Amino acid sequence: MQLYNTLSKKKEKFKPLKKKEVGMYVCGPTIYDYGHLGHGRSAVNFDVIRRYLKFKGYKVNFIFNYTDIDDKIIERANKDNISISDLTKKFTKIYNEDYNELNVLKPTKNPKPTKHIKEIIEIIKDLEKNGFTYQLEGGLYFDTSKFKGYGKLSHQDIEQLQAGKRIKKDENKKNYRDFVIWKLAKKGEPAWKSPWGEGRPGWHIECSAMSKTYLGKTFDIHGGGQDLIFPHHENEIAQSEAANKKPFANYWLHNGFIQVNKEKMSKSLGNFFTLKDAFKEYDPMVVRYMIISAHYRAPIDFSKQNLEQAKNSLNRIQEFVSSAKKSKNKLDEKLIQKTKKEFIDAMDNDFDTPKALATIFQFVREANKLENGKNAYDLIIEFDKTLGLNLNKIKKEVTPEEIKKLLLKRETARTEKDWKEADRLRDEIKKIGYLIEDSKEGLQIKRIK
Missing domain, CATH: 3.40.50.620 (HUPs)
Structure with missing residues (x-):
């Protein structure tokens, strides 16, 4: 190291x-x-x-x-x-x-x-x-x-x-x-x-x-x-x-x-943000992700663009973890060990978190091609012991009442084999900001980011 x-x-x-x-x-x-x-x-x-x-x-x-x-x-x-x-x-x-x-x-x-x-x-x-x-x-x-x-x-x-x-x-x-x-x-x-x-x-x-x-x-x-x-x-x-x-x-x-927006953060410039200010706009784990997405010795630009990028990147990992946790498959152990070695090599090199995160995203892409696996979940959770992104405590998405009512109507249409109405309701739900996926594990609903 x-x-x-x-x-x-x-x-x-x-x-x-x-x-x-x-x-x-x-x-x-x-x-x-x-x-x-x-x-x-x-x-x-x-x-x-x-x-x-x-x-x-x-x-x-x-x-x-x-x-x-x-x-x-x-x-x-x-x-x-x-x-x-x-x-x-x-x-x-x-x-x-x-x-x-x-x-x-x-x-x-x-x-x-x-x-x-x-x-x-x-x-x-x-x-x-x-x-x-x-x-x-x-x-x-x-x-x-x-x-x-x-x-x-x-x-x-x-x-x-x-x-x-x-x-x-x-x-x-x-x-x-x-x-x-x-x-x-x-x-x-x-x-x-x-x-x-x-x-x-x-x-x-x-x-x-x-x-x-x-x-x-x-x-x-x-x-x-x-x-x-x-x-x-x-x-x-x-x-x-x-x-x-x-x-x-x-x-x-x-x-x-x-x-902040490529200027030094200071009260005199009016670009001073407390942590509580940041937490009002973004989940603390998004702020944490943004921090570790840069090398610890490099400057970080706190901007809406970078925070949104951090939010999207974290969401991708969270969705992968949720999917992998439910998977009954098992990935090839060679891929697991290769990824683990690359993660450790990155962190051994002066705690290079950007490279460690890049390793995770490369693994996510490969694992998704192979229909994921429960050992993929175990690997990411092991990495998270270092990253501290609380990936084993992903909050379950709360579905608004309006969506629940539309889902119930869609389920009734499907039971009655009214596929046209079922598709119409799915599109209506999508317009509100939620994506429906019918899978072997049952109905999956995700917020569109």
């Missing part, structure tokens, strides 16, 4: 630290507002990776955090005139609902920084002891000049980096790249006691402490969106390796961005 490692900028053979066990940490959202499509994409992409590792026989210790203390959280709580605790409880519930709709498996652990203050203080003490910190009026800072490997993840010329929107400028810092690891509290802000004064942790140190708590000083896979490569993940590496004197994560995986 080959993984593209952002750290080395190339595909590498996957070798976990422990045989048949994988430690995996993925950065989750800051829970102060509704989850958007970018949050959904990251969650689905890493869910597929986790599922495939499990499919390959690995036991996956999957850690996915929620950031529950941050400037944005404080601002939102003040704006809404509610406590930080009530705000984060509300959005924890909303994110959990959205991820559940997308069929994202629950993480092994879902830690939050406010529940790990002790561990955060301990890692900061190690940094202080190792000579990587200095105190300013606003808090305790990490000295990036002391860490010789700084910049190795983002592959940037650190000397050429300028202070900007991703690096907060502070005239008193030794270096503009330095970042706060313990922020002293302002009046009215939440605070915890520490050797450096009452305050709260910086954003980057939280993930270093929580990943160490659940996965140890060195673990296998660290994931997140491409926007986190710098400065967040770069800073995680610096402080974790400076504190622990060991390599941090061995493989760094980053998912691509979401675009």
Whole structure:
């Protein structure tokens, strides 16, 4: 199995630290507002990776955090005139609902920084002891000049980096790249006691402490969106390796961005969609399908055209699965094994879901020529353990009352051998949007997509 490692900028053979066990940490959202499509994409992409590792026989210790203390959280709580605790409880519930709709498996652990203050203080003490910190009026800072490997993840010329929107400028810092690891509290802000004064942790140190708590000083896979490569993940590496004197994560995986109609999604452009917005228009499994139809590192264009295409593609697979489940035939085992190998080869190549889906559609075409088979159903359901499209839980189509009445009339006409009337009623039903098929298994009715 080959993984593209952002750290080395190339595909590498996957070798976990422990045989048949994988430690995996993925950065989750800051829970102060509704989850958007970018949050959904990251969650689905890493869910597929986790599922495939499990499919390959690995036991996956999957850690996915929620950031529950941050400037944005404080601002939102003040704006809404509610406590930080009530705000984060509300959005924890909303994110959990959205991820559940997308069929994202629950993480092994879902830690939050406010529940790990002790561990955060301990890692900061190690940094202080190792000579990587200095105190300013606003808090305790990490000295990036002391860490010789700084910049190795983002592959940037650190000397050429300028202070900007991703690096907060502070005239008193030794270096503009330095970042706060313990922020002293302002009046009215939440605070915890520490050797450096009452305050709260910086954003980057939280993930270093929580990943160490659940996965140890060195673990296998660290994931997140491409926007986190710098400065967040770069800073995680610096402080974790400076504190622990060991390599941090061995493989760094980053998912691509979401675009809306080929433009970057943003509130200022008026093309910002929450997950709940998307679910009002499309089934969550259609959204999930659209996400996995692109390679996890490639950008995705969230457009009506792509969503409709995803809907149609998913419908084709669902119809095939429904038909195969009822089939009494059995396909040639050579075709089953050939398809399984091609699916695994695609996923082994840096989780190439577009190629894996193409393999499924090629199989569907071949299986349909051969009148399908029950083992075809078993194969697709096995693949779905990785894809997570809930293909074993396809909802039965609800037939409207108007259609039921027309079906009853048609059945009466057929019983009376009035074939002309039966055909007329079939055509009338088709105009309403339903297709009737008379088969050996009995009457089949499908919505025309």
